[in-house]
Amino acid sequence: MTNSDTSVQSSAVRIQDLGKTYPGASGPALSGVSLSVAPGEIVVLLGLSGSGKSTLLRHINGLETPTTGSVQSLGQEVTSLRGRDLRALRGRIGFIFQQFELVGALSVLENVLTGSLSTLRGPRVGVWSYPRALREKALGHIERVGLLDRTYQRADRLSGGQQQRVAIARALMQDPEILLADEPVASLDPESSSQVMGLIREIAAERGLTVVCSLHQVDLALSWGDRIVGLRGGEVVLDTRTDNLSREQVMEIYGRVATSTTEIAAVEVELAEAREQVLEQELRRAAVAQNTDRAGEDKA
Template sequence: MPVITFDRVSKSFGDVRALDEVSLDVQAGEVAVLLGLSGSGKSTLLRHVDGLQRATTGTVRVLGEDVGALRGSALRALRRRVGFVFQQFHLVGSLTVLENVCTGALGSLRGPRLGLFTYPKRVRFAAMEQLERVGLTDQALQRADTLSGGQQQRVAVARALLQKPEILLADEPVASLDPDSAAQVMNLIAEIGREDGLTVLCSLHQVDLALGWGHRIIGLRSGQVVLDTPVEGLDRDAAMSIYAKVGSADLAAVG
């Protein structure tokens, strides 16, 4: 049974159609990679999964819920089940690594938190467990902005995992990293996904990384699905066809 379903979903921003009649299913436990140029619709698609954006037409169903129909507490409840890792990390640089991870629990806590020790002990303990999984326990009390880019992205992964999500979304999580750091982060996400039985939907630019990491490639061009196939048996030239024959309409789309 799919945990994510897009049924003829279109999204327009003014005269620009970012998604164009997209239909696809993602099964529980699947690792699916979105490939495509900047502006192909990858980020827009991801943001529909947890309701950060809403479809102009069509239906998005996630974990049995019609995302477009959710508001208020119902939407917040869904978002607690969906972790999100962003390209730019979105850490608070002046806070410690540990407190940044603890912010992943804010959706399940009442009231604001001012300082690390205003988080319940169970949250701090769970945050340390996640830092151990990403190999950063020794940096727990460092300021987040003293870490390398690869380390900061691992903090962001730990923060998302603190939610205990059923789905993990990752929007170009290694675009700003060097090749070695990128491989480390993607291998970490894959390993944790297998351990936790997560459904992973990730957007990437790097074809070789996608072929070595995902179960399935979904290629987007101008907001349309132009390739949807298992990675097994897919060669690099076929994957690169996603990027072929790009015209002005492709470059104008919103990603």
């Protein structure tokens, strides 16, 4: 099954025969990937750890350079852009990450405002250094993601789901036409995961946003995406709309690979990494809390 024949004119993203081999790597991270994404479409990249999802996403906004092939985003050949032109294209493409990438010590409002930095000259320190129009815009986005009552709270005092909502609001400051999301709910519990994914879907519909999002949970991909692109070993092994697609059909293609010893090992590594990340996060939170308490005691 393939949907990769969407016409050039109607594509928000058009990737042709993309190959990527990282320097020093024993094999390619991506090979022969062709994919077109229509404006307003919500596409899930589904695959195990190491299947090439992040690498593919990072080519769409020019964070990686292909070894072979072509990547067009919003009608522009990304590989031919440099400097200001590349920055201008990136300004039209929002990116949200698994680890949220917020500045923990800053307030929700300040984090959201940093999403507009690419449109401003010079550094900004503090909320009041941003123009009033941007402050109002940021408040609108904070309200949209349901965090108005947390506007002045430190980002690292929020739950994972709330932090990802802040990251969504920050991405909206760019008025993006495409939103890329790299495992946005991998660090969240199932309930927060579906809330965050639901929010992204609603916002995408309101704004006609094109979304390309990597996930490794089959159920979430099925309930959330318009279309699933399955990656395995850097190649597209499935490309289909989710209507009328059953979990069993996806598992037949996606799950079948997990019967081999290598793939089972990959799943185990993935779980171990996820556990480590949660532990690391907890330790970081505890350290920040301890430092803050100490600072409070010193002042007192």
